[in-house]
Amino acid sequence: MSRAAIIGGGVIGGGWAARFLLNGWDVAVHDPDPQAERKITEVLENARRALPALYDRALPPEGRLTFHADLAEAVAGADWVQESVPETLALKHRILPAIAAAAGDAIIGSSTSGFKPSELNAGGGRAIVAHPFNPVYLLPLVELVGDATTCTRAAQILRGIGMFPLTVRKEIDAHIADRLLEAVWREALWLVKDGIATTEEIDESIRMGFGIRWAQMGLFETYRIAGGEAGMKHFMAQFGPALAWPWTKLTDVPEFNDELVDLIASQSDAQSGHRSIRELERLRDDNIVGMIRALRRTGSGAGGVVRAHEAALPKPSEQDGLPVTAARQVPTSWTDYNGHMNETHYLEAASLATDRFMELIGAGPDYIAQGRSYFTVESHVRYLDEVRAGEILTITTQVLAGQGKRLHLFHRLWRGETLAATVETMLLHTDLTTRRSSLPDLAVAEALGVWASRHAGLPAEGAGRFVGAPLSSVPA
Numbered sequence: 001m002s003r004a005a006i007i008g009g010g011v012i013g014g015g016w017a018a019r020f021l022l023n024g025w026d027v028a029v030h031d032p033d034p035q036a037e038r039k040i041t042e043v044l045e046n047a048r049r050a051l052p053a054l055y056d057r058a059l060p061p062e063g064r065l066t067f068h069a070d071l072a073e074a075v076a077g078a079d080w081v082q083e084s085v086p087e088t089l090a091l092k093h094r095i096l097p098a099i100a101a102a103a104g105d106a107i108i109g110s111s112t113s114g115f116k117p118s119e120l121n122a123g124g125g126r127a128i129v130a131h132p133f134n135p136v137y138l139l140p141l142v143e144l145v146g147d148a149t150t151c152t153r154a155a156q157i158l159r160g161i162g163m164f165p166l167t168v169r170k171e172i173d174a175h176i177a178d179r180l181l182e183a184v185w186r187e188a189l190w191l192v193k194d195g196i197a198t199t200e201e202i203d204e205s206i207r208m209g210f211g212i213r214w215a216q217m218g219l220f221e222t223y224r225i226a227g228g229e230a231g232m233k234h235f236m237a238q239f240g241p242a243l244a245w246p247w248t249k250l251t252d253v254p255e256f257n258d259e260l261v262d263l264i265a266s267q268s269d270a271q272s273g274h275r276s277i278r279e280l281e282r283l284r285d286d287n288i289v290g291m292i293r294a295l296r297r298t299g300s301g302a303g304g305v306v307r308a309h310e311a312a313l314p315k316p317s318e319q320d321g322l323p324v325t326a327a328r329q330v331p332t333s334w335t336d337y338n339g340h341m342n343e344t345h346y347l348e349a350a351s352l353a354t355d356r357f358m359e360l361i362g363a364g365p366d367y368i369a370q371g372r373s374y375f376t377v378e379s380h381v382r383y384l385d386e387v388r389a390g391e392i393l394t395i396t397t398q399v400l401a402g403q404g405k406r407l408h409l410f411h412r413l414w415r416g417e418t419l420a421a422t423v424e425t426m427l428l429h430t431d432l433t434t435r436r437s438s439l440p441d442l443a444v445a446e447a448l449g450v451w452a453s454r455h456a457g458l459p460a461e462g463a464g465r466f467v468g469a470p471l472s473s474v475p476a
């Protein structure tokens with residue numbers, strides 16, 4: 001079992017703790033704040049409802065969370081130590097050498113938003129910058145800066161917990177992303193200070209427009225398209241001069257006095273003060289999950305990272321002599337006003353199981369790319385028990401028949417030891433060019449035949465039922 005130590009368990013340390021724990025690492029936290037345990041527990045609750053919802057496959061069993069009053073005790077035996085104390089250099093200079101003294105050969109990452117490794121390590125220590133983005137348990141980006149060998153090792157570990165390491169080749173104040181964010185933040189402060197726009201109007205200007213674009217194509221690819229058929233060169237010719245007019249005030253910083261802080265804080269209270277921070281976090285998380293899931297379809301941005309991570313997760317094998325074709329946690333978004341998994345998602349889960357079974361007989365993505373596939377022509381779902389958010393749904397698949405064009409499957413959806421549903425599905429092999437049913441390739445037919453004969457003698461209680469069949473045939 002891998003082990004992470006989190007030094008400083010606030011907004012970012014709590015997010016790191018959740019990211020590691022939900023990817024199966026044990027996590028030891030050191031934070032002198034007496035409220036740290038409560039805060040991390042609350043963040044973890046939010047993370048548990050959000051992170052697994054990105055995946056169609058179950059994450060590893062959650063690791064163990066412990067709290068330690070002593071820094072050296074928290075760090076001992078860790079493979080990764082993440083420093084996330086407040087952004088003051090003097091404090092980091094005190095903490096990082098103490099971590100190095102206790103950390104053995106563990107990787108030491110600092111969450112610093114702006115300090116360079118050379119500044120961080122000037123007080124002793126050997127940290128690299130591992131700068132994450134809030135919420136750390138959902139957003140994949142981590143900027144790595146520092147010793148090249150350590151960054152390479154670190155990148156591999158971070159990929160293993162579903163993150164996207166971006167190595168910054170040259171150390172620089174605020175790395176890459178925070179330089180961009182600060183430019184926007186500074187300009188927004190001017191707009192509020194000058195009475196041009198409120199905090200709410202600025203937020204609308206982002207979320208109704210370019211904010212949606214950025215998650216999927218970033219800045220340069222977006223602007224390339226904005227140049228029309230002539231692309232980037234035309235875009236730059238048209239909008240380059242505006243940089244010199246200038247449209248922005250980026251070189252100036254508004255004075256950060258009480259007046260400005262009160263102005264921004266009061267507008268922010270008016271905008272969002274009716275919701276608690278935890279509520280806002282849940283709203284943010286549900287939206288981020290929905291967006292990343294949409295990006296999974298095309299493999300763009302964070303969606304591509306989740307897809308790659310999911311492919312590397314262990315595949316479940318067998319149960320009751322049948323292949324386990326899906327195992328996943330039920331996300332909150334699958335539940336409805338009755339407080340349980342909505343009917344549509346039983347079919348969605350079964351569809352994942354069918355896809356996996358098709359892979360098992362050699363009719364996976366490569367086969368489909370050659371123009372052959374299976375189409376579902378009929379399904380029958382029996383809803384036998386409730387399934388709630390957070391529970392692991394495990395699906396086994398039995399071949400009832402598999403000759404010629406026909407593929408007749410019986411999926412059982414298990415909630416632990418309880419049979420929660422069965423989905424009986426008939427599929428026909430189809431030529432994707434003619435859109436007509438056709439015989440499968442010999443290799444697929446043979447593989448299917450092996451599964452069919454292996455499953456031939458197994459019971460399949462509930463298969464063959466139809467809507468309106470006597471209820472006595474429904475298992476108690």
Ligand SMILES: NC(=O)C1=CN([C@@H]2O[C@H](COP(=O)(O)OP(=O)(O)OC[C@H]3O[C@@H](n4cnc5c(N)ncnc54)[C@H](O)[C@@H]3O)[C@@H](O)[C@H]2O)C=CC1
Pocket residue numbers: 007008009010011012013030031032033036083084085086087095111112113114131132133134
């Ligand atoms: N909040 C954000 O949006 C982001 C912050 N960061 C960086 O992460 C780091 C932490 O920032 P936040 O989590 O936002 O701050 P925070 O104020 O939420 O949390 C800091 C935590 O460190 C604890 N702490 C203070 N002294 C300590 C000590 N001697 N030993 C152990 N723990 C101690 C505090 O009790 C607190 O819980 C900073 O370097 C910041 O720049 C990075 C990315 C985003």
Ligand SMILES: C[N+](C)(C)CC(=O)CC(=O)[O-]
Pocket residue numbers: 112113132133134178181
């Ligand atoms: C505001 N901030 C500089 C602390 C922001 C970050 O460092 C990254 C983020 O999550 O926006």
